[in-house]
Amino acid sequence: MNVKNIFKLCVIGSLGMATLGLTLAFNVSTAAAHGERSQEPFLRMRTAQWYDTRWNPQKTNINEEAMLSGKIHISEDWPRAVVKPNRTFINVGSPSSVFTRLSSKVNGVPMMTSGPMEIGGDYEYVIKLRGRLPGHHHIHPMLAVNGAGPIAGPGGWMDITGNYKDFTNPIKLLVGGTADTETAGLAAGLFWHVVWGSLGFFWIGWFMVRPMFLIRARVLAQEGGDELLNDPVDRYFAFAMLGVVFALIAIGFFYTDSQYPYTIPLQAGEPKIKSTHLKSDLTVKVLAADYDVPGRALRMTLQVTNSGEQPLRIGEFTTAGIRFLNKVGVANNNDPSYPAEIMAQDGLHIEDESPIMPGETKEVKLDSRDSLWEIQRLMDLVHDPDQRFGGLVMSWDETGNRHINSIAGNIIPVFTRATAG
Ligand SMILES: [Cu+2]
CATH class of the missing domain: 2.60.120.570 (Particulate methane monooxygenase, b subunit. Chain: A, domain 1)
Incomplete structure (x- = not known):
């Protein structure tokens, strides 16, 4: 390597360090999301x-x-x-x-x-x-x-x-006393890391000096090279190492067993959890849905039937943890502690806001419109090979009971603003 090349490398190196330094100096804010x-x-x-x-x-x-x-x-x-x-x-x-x-x-x-x-x-x-x-x-x-x-x-x-x-x-x-899981076993863990680490390095070190890897590889590449490298001292050393390793494992095992006579294995069973099911007096069927790209809105046409005894009003559409509410939703289900960045307080619009009467079946045009579709990158669904959406529709009766329906349906992207016609 000549002087010019060394100089070049130095320049590249210092530029790199400067960039790293600048990045560290100006970019100390922590990441705000997990992707x-x-x-x-x-x-x-x-x-x-x-x-x-x-x-x-x-x-x-x-x-x-x-x-x-x-x-x-x-x-x-x-x-x-x-x-x-x-x-x-x-x-x-x-x-x-x-x-x-x-x-x-x-x-x-x-x-x-x-x-x-x-x-x-x-x-x-x-x-x-x-x-x-x-x-x-x-x-x-x-x-x-x-x-x-x-x-x-x-x-x-x-x-x-x-x-x-x-x-x-x-x-x-279970055998009485307490242990602090933050520090329990830390010394033993460090001890065994050091023991096995040093043994490993010692093993590599032995063969590094008798002779070095590259020389070894070259000798081996020649015919009869393995015989040339066949040193009985290496074999004695290898058997001695094997003995040391087995002895260490045995000592470690018997010592630990005497220290902790009562242990239970990590549990690996399977909980059988009974599910509950959503209760709703409403049946909701998705007739059609499109995603309006410039308007950032999911527009749904739903067929709803109220089989209950009280009028119902739709108040919320929730999907991917993002909540779109209207006045009904805000009045019934406003949790002020819910993160504002994933809640559209006025994000749900219904063309005909009259309640769904008992026994009534009607078509409801439901729009969930908010920039959250874009910010939360849910509009990426127009690029999915499986263009379907899903979510929960929540409605409330007069006594404040919530009815939840899980809906899903095909979605058609609308890329341009509709012209009159
Ligand atoms: Cu996060």
């Missing part, structure tokens, strides 16, 4: 349909408990491209382990292992958390589906205050 918007719309709209999500409380101290709860409806229109929810796990999507999970219950049943969920079923989950890492965190409920991956629910902000140094996570042991 939930980049999940395909069919995955967000037609798999787990999240509603009534609550982040409670929104401010927690280190070591204090918080709760993430809500409901999911497993869409009847589960997409063909997504593995069926035969093995699912309810989880929390967060930027690293900012909380520890104390328990999760689905329909009242502890769900510490994965289990099946029924298509068309409804589940209520309650996840108990304990504040661990201070900060302002975006927290999602998440349904992990074996073969399909995690399906993120709506994200809300939760703050954890205090100092990480004060964090403890004591658990009661």
Whole structure:
């Protein structure tokens, strides 16, 4: 390498360092999302349909408990491209382990292992958390589906205050006493890493000096090269190493066994959770739907039948954790703690606002119109090979009872503004 090349490399190197430095200096704001918007719309709209999500409380101290709860409806229109929810796990999507999970219950049943969920079923989950890492965190409920991956629910902000140094996570042991899972076994873990790491490096080091890899490879490439390298000392060394490794494993095993005579294996059973089903006096059929690209609106024509005894008014359309409400929805289902960035308070429009009378069947034109379609990248559904949408339609009767219908249907994109005609 000549001087000119070295100089060139130095220039490139310092430019790189400067860029990195500038990036670090000017780009210290933390990422505000987890890429939930980049999940395909069919995955967000037609798999787990999240509603009534609550982040409670929104401010927690280190070591204090918080709760993430809500409901999911497993869409009847589960997409063909997504593995069926035969093995699912309810989880929390967060930027690293900012909380520890104390328990999760689905329909009242502890769900510490994965289990099946029924298509068309409804589940209520309650996840108990304990504040661990201070900060302002975006927290999602998440349904992990074996073969399909995690399906993120709506994200809300939760703050954890205090100092990480004060964090403890004591658990009661079945043999009496407590252990702090934050530090339990840490020394043993580090010890074994050091032991096996050093043995590994020693093994590589031995062959590095007798002779070096490249020389070895060249000798081996020659005819009879392996005989040339066949040194009996290497063989003795290898057997000695094998003896040391087996001895270490045996000592480790018997020592640990004497220290902890009572252990139970990690549990791997399957919770059989009974689903509930959505209750509604309304039957809703999607007659037609289109997505108006310039107007950022999902326009649905629904055929609704009220089989109940009270007039019903539609007040909310929820999909992918994003809520579109009208006056009825705001009056009946306004949760002020729901993240404003995924709620369109005036995002739902009905052409004929009169209630659906008992026994009546009528056509309803429902528009959910808001820039959220674009911001949340749900309009990407016009590029899907499976152009269908899904969501929950909520309506209320006069006594304030909520009726929920899960709907799904084909959608036709409308790319240009309609001209008169
Ligand atoms: Cu997020």
